[in-house]
Amino acid sequence: MMALNNRYDFVLLFDVKDGNPNGDPDAGNLPRLDAESGHGLVTDVSLKRKVRNFVGLVKEQDSRDPQPGEKRFEIYVREKAILNNQHQRAYSALKLDAPEEASEEFALEADEPAGKKKKTAKEKRKGSADDVDQARKWMCQNFFDVRTFGAVMSLGTNCGQVRGPVQLTFARSVAPIVALEHSITRMAVATEAEAEKQQGDNRTMGRKHTVPYGLYIAHGFVSSFLAKQTGFGEEDLELLWQALENMFEHDRSAARGEMATRGLYVFKHDSELGNAPAHELFKRVSAKPTTEIPRDFENYKVTVNDTDLPTGVTLIRRVG
Structure with missing residues (x-):
């Protein structure tokens, strides 16, 4: 896979209707919002x-029946x-001895002098630096989300720990939302007991929260330096763009x-360090409502300054 040799910054626009x-979850599953401004948030x-x-979804067949050298798109954090x-x-794939797990309590070893402390779980969990490094590389090679997001x-x-080359901000709505x-x-x-209480009426009441309409903007960053550390390459980058467009x-x-995704604007830098600050590039993509109460994407004007x-x-x- 071709390595990344450029920095990327991108702007993602998406909307929700009803x-x-x-x-x-801490607010009864209400849509997230900024309490001061009323703007909606998506983490x-x-x-x-x-x-x-x-x-x-798109790599499911690869995960079920991977060919040698192709098992690269499994998902680490899944339901x-x-x-x-x-x-x-x-550790099993690399034929390494996994670090033992133990309680934090001190205990006597049968073959050790009385009074000597048994290693704690934290001490045993560490393993050798070389084993951890090999295991980290294996995880990056096999799990798309590990080498992408860390x-x-x-x-x-x-x-070990992996710092991912792709980072995303919270998305924020362009205009305040109404929940x-x-x-x-x-x-x-659900039960006979409930039916008896209602004398056969058999109704269950519930609540549902919606946003009538909201257009959200999120910013993202791709570091070629971190990509080289995790093995994130050009093929992975193209899959990321595809995911953001169709997720x-x-x-x-x-x-x-x-x-729906309404816009994906990717700024490519000629160098790995970058040729302009990200915040200056993000200013070039803006959206403004054209009506007092926007209820559709057509009620916004999206401007992209690419000159x-x-x-x-x-x-x-x-x-x-």
């Missing part, structure tokens, strides 16, 4: 989850995964309403 783009974790889901089992796979894999069986709350009814109950198309649910770009910077992709 849905909840990212509920806050970077939520966006990464959708990228992972898309990659897992119901036991992460320590993934770490153990690295991961902390030092718990349990130690595979609506709807009462919903299910024409059924909402394969993440439909009643709760999310209509969500007189800084020397060494190219706008290489525009979607939307």
Whole structure:
């Protein structure tokens, strides 16, 4: 795989209509928002989850029946995964002795003098630096999200820590959002006891939260220096762009309403260090509502200033 030799900065525009783009579990699953300004928020974790889901979907066949040298697109953080089992796979594949796990309590070793302390779990978990380094490289080679976003894999069986070359910010809505709350009814109950209480009416009441409409902007960064450390290459980068463009198309649910990527603007630097500050490039992509109460993407004007770009910077992709 070709290594990255350029820095990239990108702007992602996406919208939601009559849905909840990212509920806050600490607030009854209400759409996340900035309490001071009223602007909606979507966490970077939520966006990464959708990228992972898309990659897992399009590379599912590779994961089920990988050919030698092609098993590169598994997903480390997936639903119901036991992460320590993934770490153990690295040690098994490399025929390394996984560090033992033990309690933090002190105990006597049968073959050691009385009073000598037994190693704690933290001490045993560390393993040798060489083993951890090999395991970390194996995890980067086999898991797309590890070499893309990084991961902390030092718990349990130690595979070290990886700082990912691709980072995303929280997405923020262009205009303040309104979070609506709807009462919903299910024409059924779960148990006989509930049915008896309702004397056969058998209705269950619930609530649903939606945003009538919101256009969100997120910023992202790709470091070629960190990409070389994790093995993130040109093929991975192209898959990332594909995921950002199409991730909402394969993440439909009643709760999310209509969500879609409306724009992906990628600034490519000629050098690895970069040829302009990221924040100056991000200013070149802006969106403003054209009506007092925007309720559709057509109610916004998106402006992209691609003239007189800084020397060494190219706008290489525009979607939307």
